Amino acid sequence: MKSDVDVVVIHDDIKEHSLIITNLKELYNNVKLIDDPEEGLNFVINHLTRKTIVILDIDFGNGLNGYDVLEKIREHSFLVEVIILSAQDLPGTSLLDKIHQLFGLEAFDYIVRGKVGYDDLLIESVNRAKNKIKNNIASAIDEWVIENNEDKDKPIYFSSEGEAFSLNDISNEVRNQTEIGKDFAEKLNSLTIDLLLRGKEKL
Amino acid sequence: MSNIKNLKFNFDISSYRLLGRELITDRITALFEIVKNSYDANSENVSVKFFDVNTLSNKSRIVIEDDGSGMDLFDLENKWMVIGTMSKRETRRSPAPYNRRVVGKKGVGRFAVDKLGAKVILKTTMKGSTIRHCLETDWTKYEQIESKQLQLSFDDSKFQYFTDIENKYWEETVEKKTHGTSIEIYNITDPWVEKDIRKATTELSKLISPIETFDYPFNIYVSSNEYKELNDVLVQNNSIGFATLEVEIDFDLRRKKQQRLFFNEQTNNLDIIESDYDDDSMGPVKMRLFYFDQNDKRKFNKSYSGAIIDGVKIYRDGLITTPFAEYALERDKERDILGIDKRRYSGFFDKISSRDLLGFIEITDKNNPLILESTNRQDFVDNKQYRELRTFIIDQIKELEKKISAQKTEEREETKSKLKIAHNDLQKTSAIIRAIRKIATPEVKEKLTQVTSNVREIEVQIKRGISDYNELEKEQIKQRNLFLSLMSLQDYASEISHVVRTSISNISDSAKFFTVYYPDEKYNNHYLKHADHIGVEMNKLSSAIDFMLSYAKSNVGFTEIDLRATISDLFNKTYRDRFIKNDIHYTVEMKDSFVFTHNLKFFEDIFENLIGNSLKALKSIKGKKHIKCSGNLNGDMYEIYFSDNGVGVPKRIQNKIFNIYFTTTESEGGAGMGLYIVKTRINAMKGSVELIENEFKPTGTTFKICLPLKVIKDEI
Structure with missing residues (x-):
């Protein structure tokens, strides 16, 4: 393909x-x-x-x-x-x-x-x-949206100003390398590591 | 002499000797290396003494003696006697308080000694010690073995490859005060005549900067028991007399100011100005430059036998830096480390070559810590600071060049006006004679007739002198123009090779397309295009080769060209029929004219290509077709405007139309050479060409060509 x-x-x-x-x-x-x-x-x-x-x-x-x-x-x-x-x-x-x-x-x-x-x-x-x-985060989000289309508009992230971002929004923020996008990517990575460390999730 | 014992080298003699010959190619290099070792050993004085070396006998010897730190037995066995050792220099600094930057090559001293003679007695005493270690190596004993080893066929299993080389070792007792190393060399390889020793002296002098003195002295003495005046001569780097032009620049550490040269066009003076420098810059430097013209070069060579004018060198804390420290036997092998000669390709006549220039750049560890020699000893570490230093040096040379160029012009004018004055004076004299004649007695008259005829004779000669001088000037302009076009050829050659490569790569891509995708129905259309493409690329190659050939054929024909007449002829004679055939109305309006020396074919190429392009651009135009060429003088520029009312150049490609191989008419056999040729031909005349707003509306093309009168007319 x-x-x-x-x-x-x-x-x-x-x-x-x-x-x-x-x-x-x-x-x-x-x-x-x-x-x-x-x-x-x-x-x-x-x-x-x-x-x-x-x-x-x-x-x-x-x-x-x-x-x-x-x-x-x-x-x-x-x-x-x-x-x-x-x-x-x-x-x-x-x-x-x-x-x-x-x-x-x-x-x-x-x-x-x-x-x-x-x-x-x-x-x-x-x-x-x-x-x-x-392998990058934006692509991972896109893959997710393709497979679970119903998730694309759900708010998943709130900025410090209280603004809500859906999966689609955040994917655009990441690709456009905005402050919000960069911030999100960083937090997402720490979150994943944290979850793995505390045994909450398994890969 | 106390008890004698043996110390052994163990190795393959023949490869050892071969290696040595490889590393030390000549005896001056050998001396150079030994003296450098003395410097590295913190010596303050080193003397090179020659005894009875003119005619070789068993009395002949060379002794190199220093007052350096010397070696102990451990050093002797583990450093001196180890061949090509890596351990010889772990640190790049000599011990404190000297902290000298090490200049000698690793493990090369041994070979250097052997180059000079076959038997060596090394005596060395460490500071504070009373023991003098003595080691005698006598290669003559091993010469037979060596020649055997060299003849050896390698399947000879019986042969012993490695040999124990016996070295006689003994110790002597000395006073505590003496320290240092002496190397006595016997069985001298080649005789040294006076000239050889002087040559060696000159080479050794290059180790030392003529500007800066050392924190700790380093004196080299040369002496000989045979040649007069060679009696403990202090070697100094002072062969810098007779320079035509000499400049020196310095710096002010406190105010952070670096001096630099500046050629003032108003006063024709080479001024010294100051500029600031930053902490992370190359740091302040001292510099002395000596320029020599042909005359002074001759004087220089006469006075300093063996010395040569060999460009700009960098010294650190008084001693030469390693990239410059290699003695080159052949001049051609000397490397242009600072890139002074490379520069000359781009403009031949006003540029100084390293063979007209002696220069000394003085840097110090403290002020210029970031200028670093690279570990391979061949160059400097390429960093911002070194690049800055190199630019600085080149900039100073450029200012010097401007001064020299101005000086030459001045001298030429002076000669010319002197000739004219002489001519005028003579005419005045003639007038006076004529006046006297009228009132003179017959005897005087007779004498005067003779004088008059003499004066006439001289007058004729001076006239001839003036006209010869003018001829010479013209001839020089011709030569200069020829060189200008040849020099730019180098750039073209590299560009042409580039485009030839591109074409070949395109052709090979197309070939590969067939290999990979043939046969496949869906690519049928592509196959055709690739076949086409190969044809087009072949066309380009062919015109690139034509372009090169035009140079090959055009070296001879430099003639005087009348700009207006030539352009008018091109339009009214050469291209007239084509214009008429294509129904093109043309206008030529050249207001002023001037005459210059150039290759007629090159000049015509410009218009041939412009007209060719216009014809293409006018093809699809309906209605009246125009080509117009106008020109006039504007200051010291001649401006030519070349216009048509064809389809014009689309905005998006306007900035690349002069690029080689750029074409929009590929399908009509355009190879993208036309405007490239226009540009290069005009550049060779030091002119410029640009696309400007079209004169004809609504569509069309206008080129503006500027030719500088100054360069192509009267400057030499």
């Missing part, structure tokens, strides 16, 4: 019919190719409630580059997995020169396009990113 995680390819030198896109489409239901960095960025930001893997080029000419895009994505969320797929290093722009730009931006992987077997590496990397996404 194909995966429902979205794959967004932001790259200006990859064609719709290319090997890469075809490979991805064989495994993923939603593969979207966008050749303009700005457009790609907007797409990702407008779909933060989805589970998304981004495959990102670095060099787009003179406008926004891949690092800018990654940085802007990170201003909104750390739950989107980003794999950088860039052409062979140009002199002076090798990965080593750029690596400091990647600090703190949590790129999932960096793959050099054109290297022998890079297409296989890319698929492997995307699959690993998918598993990582599957």
Whole structure:
């Protein structure tokens, strides 16, 4: 069965019919190719409630580059997995020169396009990113909602201001990485550990 | 001499000797390493003495003597006699109170000694001890074994690979005051003529900074019993005379100010200004730079035999830092640690090379704790502070370059005006002579005729001088332009390789698509596209190669180009028929003109590509089609506006149209080279090109091209 995680390819030198896109489409239901960095960025930001893997080029000419895009994505969320797929290093722009730009931006992987077997590496990397996404809290909530649809509007969390959040609400808060979302995730983790420790629950 | 006993090395002699040859390639390196060891042993004085080394005999010997901390028997057996030991240096500092940063290579001293001669007597006394440990190693005894081992076939099981090397050991009693190590070397390998020793002296001098003095002195003395003037010479790093230009900058610790160079364009002076520095910065540095032009280089070489001008080096607390401490036998093998020469590719003429420059950067442990040598001894740890230091050094050199460039221009102008003055003076003289002639006696007249003809002769010569000078200037401009285009070629070469790689990778992707997905009905459409795609990529490759070939063919033809005439000819002659055929109305309005030296083909390439693009953009336009090219002088820029009323460039791709391989006309065979060529050709002329708002409405394209008159016309 194909995966429902979205794959967004932001790259200006990859064609719709290319090997890469075809490979991805064989495994993923939603593969979207966008050749303009700005457009790609907007797409990702407008779909933060989805589970998304981004495959990102670095060099787009003179406008926004891949690092800018990654940085802007990170201003909104750390739950989107980003794999950088860039052409062979140009002199002076090798990965080593750029690596400091990647600090703190949590790129999932960096793959050099054109290297022998890079297409296989890319698929492997995307699959690993998918598993990582599957394991995060927002995804767990979504899975729950899919299986127990009647729970989706029940309030399960109250903020310190007394605001009530349903499962659906809280999932959005987590994906959008709001203060409430981050707070919830933290508390949920401590709660789980606490329950396990006191023997209240078993996994 | 008290009781003699034997200490043993046990190892394979031939590999030991081979290893040594590998590590110490020449005898100057050997001396260098031994002296560095003395420094590491907290010596304050080390002397290198040569005895009867011109013609080798059994009297020939070299003695290296220091007053360092010396070794005890334990050190001798566990450090000196252990080969390539890792334990030799666990700490990177010499013992207190010296706390010197260790500069010698690990376990290399032994090999260094063996490079100089086959028999070695090492005598060493520790501070406070009265025992002098003496060790004699005589390789001559083992030479036979070694040659056997070298000839050895490895299946020879009878052969003993490891040999006990017997070292004679004895102890002597000395006064408590003396300490240090002396190495006496006999059976000297090669004779040392005077020049060799002087060369060694020069190399040794590089260990020491000429700016900073040590907290604890470190003096190197060289002496010889054969050569005059080589009698306990204190080795000093002072071969810095004759510089054409010399600058020194310092810092003020209290006010946290770092001096730096600043070339003042108003006064043509190289000023020293101050700036602040932060605590987590590279820290304050002292720096002395010496620039040498051809003339002064010659003087330098004459006076300091063996010394070379070899760039900028970093010293810490008075001693050279390890990346610079390796003696390079061949100049080409010297590494450009600070990246001074790398810089020259991007602009050939005004840049100083490390061969015109001697520089000394003085850092200290205290002020610059974050500038660190990397453990492989080849470079510095690449951190923010080191990068800052490197930038700082390059910046100072850049300011120096500006000064030198200004100085050159000034000198040239001066020569020119002197020639003109001389010419004027002569004309005045002629006038005076003519005046005298009128009132002179016949005898005087006769003499004057002779004088007049002499003056004329000189006048002609000066005139010729002026015209030769002008010719020379022109010739230099030509050469400079040629180099400019060749230098930028390096950038293009790297870009072209990049795009060739991209194409190949695209082709191989398509090939793999077939391998993986063929046959599958649902991809029928894709197969066609991939076949197409391969064709397109092949096209791109082919035009990339054409582009490279255009360089290969174009090295010779630098000619004088009249801008207005050339552009007019292009429109009115070369492309006229094509315009008419395509029903295009064209306008050429070049207001001013100027003449410059360049490759005509390169210049025409610019317009060929612009016109080609316009033709494509005008294809689908209904109604009147226009191409317009106008130009005029604006200050020291010549501005060209090139416009059409074609379909125009969509906003979203405007910022990448000059990128190599960017194309919107792939299906028509566009390879994305056109505007890239336009850009690179114009850049090679130090000009610029940009897309501006279209002159023609509603759609169209306008490019603005700026060519600087200064660079391509009269600057050398």
